[in-house]
Amino acid sequence: MFKPKNGYFSKIECPSLKQNIVCDVVNCIFKHPESKKRSLGQEEELQNATKRAKVENESSLLLPKSVAISKISRQSRTVAARKLAKFFKDVKHLANSNKVAIDAEYSICIESKSEEEYQDRLNKIINGLNAKNSDVKGDPRFILPRDIVNGNPAPIQERKKYIQSIVDVYREVTPGLKTPILQATEDEFKIASDSTKNTYAQTVKRFVYDLKRNPEKNKKSTQIDEKELLSRLRELIISKEKLARFGYIVDVPSFPTAISDLDDTRPCKRCGKEFKLADQLKPTRCLYHSGRNRKKDNFVRAWTCCGGIVGDCDECSVSEHHVYQWSTPEELHDAIPFTHTNDLPTNKRSFAALGLDCEMGYTTLGFELLRTTAVDFVTGEEVIDILVKPKGEVIDLNTKWSGVAEIKDEAVSFEDHLVMLNEVMDRNTILVGHGLENDLNAMRIIHNNIVDTAILYPKYKTSPSMRFSLQYLCFTFLGRTIQTGEHDSGEDSLGAIDVVKYFLNKEVR
Template structure:
């Protein structure tokens, strides 16, 4: 603070004593600050001329001034002579211009730091990220690049997600320069997303990096060969809890008689909802209207309308692309299913296999959906234990050949539903047998079997998006086999030609371990089966589900062995 030349407040005690720390306080501090009025000295013409020349030389240099503050220029005696503009250059002064600056020494010399030139986003990104991955030197920290016209999130959130992305790249050994790669990827995501989608897109990408590391099958193969006994011992850890089964619409207890009676009364009208065109119709009525529907599922591409996979037609344009002579229906309410065919449980015994993989094919009858083909494989050898067509109880409306591959169940030698289930429950499935499959809640419903020792690959391998999982979406078996097993399934041609083949021939083509031996006696007479190869193959689907579970078991056991080896070493 500057002193007052007239000393107007020197006789007043300072109101903030003793905390006042001003070097030149206007008020009185007693003996601490003894104010002495400045001695006015006459200013000579030479001093005025020197001050004017110094100021003009500073202005004529063409340099930017610091802040326009006035600083006193002292003479050799240390007394104030005059006031002049003090200028701080932002660049070093050339030798030619140094002579024009005033030679009077200042109180403190400032450090001359040249400012860097402004660089655009492309220049920064190119200078840091265009080096080759093999010989590039990674940045010491994660940096955030600017996004035009405005970033989709705050700098703190972008930095947090980019740091997590760099950690995922480093942990999974997906990049030798994880910080640079994370910054470049974050810039790419931030440039194409908005404030509402940025965080979710970054999190999904970070989660997906955990699955791009070393493939599970390679980890299992690098470890020692996992014996079958260890796989079967580890398998119970994959069995789903009761609450998981209830969330995925499994039956965990047999329906009571009261529930069955209520369901029987509710279905007495005889009206059902068509499973294809979603219209009400009378079951068994002679004068049924034709069923016009789309047999494919609706899908939506980004930025487009929903279209059907069967014909590519936009949803809502027409009633359908296919016409069927009759309506069909499907019942999912367990008490209503028990009204038509009662449920049962497997018996307790030690003679049954420890685990089996099964797959069912269903068709539409007057009782809803019924079992028309049943396949059971031994786990983990994939040996065919039982594969047979099944004659349903109700009258056949549609065998759903497009998916089931079955064209007829009226030929001799095909067992009935009761005979097939009796064979299965007496030889292959016990109360402690672990059932492996994909979407087994549907298979157990048509088998009328209440079983809780279940490993469902649609639950064991969920979707990456938790929101879709909460809405009930699941990965298809075809998608899981392609990504985990590198195997294409369910790709048979869907031409109108019908191919007749025996079950023995089907086993020979797809049976794996079972193809080396003859078909088991439980399969039945080969000439009694008529299959359409353009549909799904139940042996192929059961084998894919079993291999997925075996692969994950090997992966977990291999990780256990690696951790144990690291701990002991």
């Protein structure tokens, strides 16, 4: 408040004090006893104390607690937590509604054996229904799409139109269904949750088409449990003969060829020019394209790195050194020997299945391992993430593709890396990945139990000369965009796992 220059009001007792009410005005212009004055510093201290109390009692982010194995999707759990928080705030008038909601949702999740039971328990809290009444749901009068936490893939009106299409099909093919709107809304919500703006319309149209052709296929079913999931995964293991056709090394080379006996010149993996291995560390000028050439139309191919037309543009990248890769199993084995996992001891702590991805870079010993990441197939949790110190002298860490910018002090030796790997896997572990032949070659491991998404998917469309990228598979079937920047081995491991789970779950619907 502004005080008049003559101090007139400072001689008049504060009206609040006259009424025995605490005065909350900072530096009040009326008369106060010294003991009851409130300064700006005290005001700030009081506000800070209030803020601290609020932070201690409230969670600002509504993120459900992590559960190792859950049949409820993260999307559904986040939506449920928000509903509970709104209920506790608006109805119960709790100051720490977010924290209570997160704890309540976690309890519901770990106690529920199915998504139906999960929703029933949730409704019991929010709507005050008893267990018997919660099993009975009436069909809503109007179509209202459920909100998507990460943003709707289409306008609400468009989503309502597609829900109506699903409702019409349900009424036609399953006239006995009492809640077609509720079922259609739930089906559309699952599609919208896993789709992007580019894939939503196509996915929901495909669902409507499949529902018309085979309504039994799209009836609600329970998700695969862990035991069945691993059992079905084992059925996908690729035979040794097929792995060999797709370029895998399936046996330890018997007759290694000494590198010293090989020609001392190699073609550069980037520019294609021949160079002497002895001169690799000498600075030179290597001009090349860092991307791949892709078909642009029927008669033209273009580089993905610069967009230039193949055969009609200059190289867009330059390096001071040529690089190379060993071209035969014998050369790889002679540089760094292979190990078959059948020769390694079994380990009770080994995981049943792991998603695997490696990152490599160029050294004087070819294309060497720099990083290995393994993810548990069942939970999606990271098991190991190891930085490896290459044996040869580093030429190029291939950072654009590997994501490794430097060899840090904590990097382990190649041999220690194998020991650490054997602590989480053995001959019985199923390895899941995309183009795993390159990763296994870099690790110098030969393994029998392989599930490779580059070989399996899309079904009946792959061959040794025709394979689809992991980026394509994740976008097409999961609606997920990956590899937008530097490669992340953890992201790639999880991407391959989720592609496999997508097809396994699709088979049991």
